[in-house]
Amino acid sequence: MSKIDFSDVVVATSTMAVVMGLVTKILETKTRDHKLHTILNFAWLGIMLLTMLINMLGYEVSYSTIICLTVLYAVQRSKGFPPARMLSIAFVPATIVYLINDTFLQLTPNFFKDNRDYFDTARGFAFMWVLGFTIYAQRQAKRDKVVRDKAEEERRIIEAKKQELEYQVAERTAELRKQKESLEEALEELKTTQNQLIQAEKMASLGELTAGIAHEIQNPLNFVNNFSEVSVELCQELQEELDREDFDKTYIAEILNDISQNQQKITHHGQRAASIVRGMLQHSRASNGQKELTDINALADEYLRLSYHGLRAKDKTFNADFKTDLAVDLPKIELIPQDFGRVLLNIINNAFYAVQQKAKIGIEGYKPSVVVSTAKIEDEIVVKIIDNGGGMPESIKTKIFQPFFTTKPTGQGTGLGLSLSYDIVTKGHGGTLEVESIEGEGTNFIITLPLK
Amino acid sequence: MKILVVDDEEDVRVLFQQRFRREIRAGEFDFAFSGSGEEALEYLKGQDLEAILILSDINMPGMSGIELLRQIRLKSPSSPPTIMMITAYGDAQSHDQAMALGANDFLTKPLDFIELKQKLQSSL
16 A cells, blocks of 8 residues: 555646636537536546545556546547537547556556656657647637627527517418408408399399289289179079070070180189299299209290380380290200399390380380390300390490499499399300490390200 | 270180170170270271270280370360270379370279279260
8 A cells, every 4th residue: 555645636636627627618518518517527526536546556647648538538528519629639649648658657667767758758748739739729619609609699680580570470470360351251241242232133123023013913813803703693694594494505505605714714814923923932032043944935925024014014104015036946944044034134124224215205206116036046045135225335335244334323223233144144054145236226135045 | 886995905805795795685785806006096997986985905015005095086186986994003194194185084903894884884
């Protein structure tokens, strides 16, 4: 057991503390590697105990080697961190020198003693090497730190800007979402309003029809009443004849024949009224969008009459020739009857309105006329509504299918009739709706519908 | 005396013939029928207007009853012939117009045949 050389222990401990102080700073272990930082900070304790132990065992070991190995351990743990490379350049050669020195000291003490000067010189060089490179490494580390701090600062600024941008984007997104929601709401409202307008337009055209419908229903009802009354009278007459002893068989047969004929008339006129009511209900009913086989001729005839009587009811002085020119072989076609009925009604109403306006001017010899014709041309059905009214100039012709465009005085037209008709014919039935018009001479509306 | 009924409704003819079957059989009434104003004017050509009573609907396609009345009165401003107009209930405008144009009487639909019979009898 040897005596402990305390001066050796103190030098080793303090050198270790100073070197590790530098290394922790250069390698920035405090912020980068907490565990390594703790190890390096307590390395002085380790070397103190180790030196004491080696002393006690009688060995002579250079504490410089232990310090160098500790530094190399720290460098190894900090691989990738730039200052670590500089430290490894500083310490690897020195460590080799110290290790060689120690090896010779332990294995061949005599050789070591004989050449001590060389070994001392080598250690001296190693120390200078370490010192020089460590100082350089420290400066380099400082410069690097400045650069890194600057980069870090820039990164922080960029990060802050990024965050601000993200915040702005989030804010803008929220704003846009809000706008989108309010736009959707507005769109929904518009759709509702559009539906209401369509319904209003439908009701307006129905309103125009009311008088015509009343007239068309009143007539058959009058017949039903009159023929019923006559039948009652005929029955009384029959009874009276039968009460006579010499009743006339031929006369009785005649009366019975009349009664039978009357019953047929009553049925016919009853059905006529019912069909008008049915048509009216169909018109006012919301379209179910279902296409069904429809007789366009019947539809055209019915709406022409309703429209005429509707106008007549409002203006008793008005008279017009109206007739149909319907193709007898016209096939039934799949369409939405309520919708297509509205198209016919709108255009026929317009035609009567046009001839009525022209008639008001009082042109000598003018005979208002509205004709509805149907025809099958190749694989299309063509429906024409022809009037000899005032026609329209080109400037108006280009606008008539636009929503809310009307030439009627305020309150008399919604301006939706033709625009809706256009949509119904083109979008709803894959057909076309065209207008030909000569100002002062009249207007033709031409609807074509594909048969398939 | 001939009674000319002018109406575009075909069944009016049947109705009148049945309603007044007794009067027709008894030779009291003698009806003629026209389906339009134009047809009525055609019929009147060459007829003795003093021996004719016209019973016309107003609301007809083509020539209306009012126009027919105007045309007849253009030719013979005062009776004969006696002209009675018929129109739908509540049509005050047509009533005033017809009266101003020289109609002798005015009836509304639905026709009251008892009233009509009395009016026809008193006119004849």
